[in-house]
Amino acid sequence: MTLRALRPVLLMAALLAGLLVLLPRSALLFHALFPSLDRPLYTRASFLDLTLAHIRLVLGATGAAALVGVSAGIFVTREAGRRLLPLLSATAAIGQTFPPVAVLALTVPVLGYGSGATLVALFVYALLPIIANTVTGLEGVERSTLEAADGMGFTPLRRLLQIELPLAAPVILAGIRTSAIINVGTATVGSTVGALSLGSPIIEGLSGSNTAYVVQGAILVATLALLIDRLFALGSDGTPA
């Protein structure tokens, strides 16, 4: 991988790091921007802790969704599981139409307040794009390619690992990327049910009419989303299979 390809990632990482260093030291700036506020800088938790907690939520939920979603997508495109394809697609689509807050409302009574309920909600939310893209990617592999693989004497497992998944990988990765980006935004809602995240300053700012908190949280969320997007871009173009 060339340095040139890495540049957008390094740029966003540097921006995020810069923000994490500068934001705690920017009380004067926010006093100037928001003169009506007594305490314009969020201090209940450090921005670094909020960011790390946010990343943990997103990675945990997206990682689990990727594992489950890709497996489910593989299963329903095999002979044995093909019957379940319509059911799975419908279920995942319905899950997706639920607003995130509604998913939280359903998970909190079961799991209680905190990051557990948030993780589950994010997981459910991330599943659809991953399943949909896994199925699309696997079904998109040319019939003649599959016939050739069978004709050469691949076992079903080897065909999956060496032919189907590598050929479907760009589409599958695009699904995981979409889920991860959506989750960076959606994870903020977790703070309404007590999960620590970059949503904490946003939620508190909204309820306490402190626009400065909202701005601080939003800047970090946006930067994190861009960083993750650039990371995926790295994996999707120009890399050998």
Next chain:
Amino acid sequence: MITLAGVSKLYGGRRVVDRLDLALTDGSFNVIVGPSGCGKSTTLRMMNALIPADEGRITVNGRDVRDGDPAILRRGIGYVIQAGGLFPHWSVFDNIATVPRLLGWPKARVAERVAALLAMVGLQADGLARRRPSELSGGQQQRVGVARALAADPPILLMDEPFGALDPVTRHGLQDELKAIHKATGKTIVLVTHDIEEALKLGERIIMLEEGRIAQDGTPAAIVHRPANARVRDFIGGEEAILKLLAGATVAQVMRPVASEAAGASIAPGATLSAALAHMVASGHRTLDVSEADGRRIGRIGFEDLDPGRPA
């Protein structure tokens, strides 16, 4: 030995292959030929169990193809797929190395074999082996497909229109190459084509299919001289098919011992019989001397020798 006994394939209630009986002997070069949709590819795919037969039984070397692991069966049968079917994410090298790697050959042996095959199909040019299929011409892709089927030196080769997308010169070159491979290795070959000229040139035995049934089964000469029905005669192109037959044999195969006096015109032993006929017409001689490049006469060929398959 490949045998089909009462083999049918049904699609939507229609028998696209209709109770086929065939026994293909070891080392034979068989060509399945017929119009589009007559069931050629379907028949071929049933031989390596890519699709199951709905009726009847298929055996390869005495074993029912439904018994045992199909992956193991197929590694012993070279297969050239009609649509090409190269793995788009793999280099030419990796594509050709597919079956040797499935068989677990050591790295060095794989590399050696791939290099030999690249040379055999005329793709040894620098850097070609590292290219992806999308970076090759249609003809080059077909050659990779043939090389991939030959890679593990399987005793049986199933080839579905392997030379369809090639220009005539390359096609004839590869046909000659395949004929030479067959002669040298004694592989059992089943080649599907709808090009009757290719069939007459390559096949020792030609199986003409028509709506899933055998319309005629015999040597090229038998098919040309005694077409089973009007449709077969039309398909092979009437009497002119004899010219295609002549294009498939060489002077050396039919020449008689050298005579004492020169005939007045001569031809090379490697020339095709159609070239000999053309030369007879052009030179006005009904008999030609067969001469080596250095002018040495090694035999003679007369007009009446041209078609050994002609019934007496």
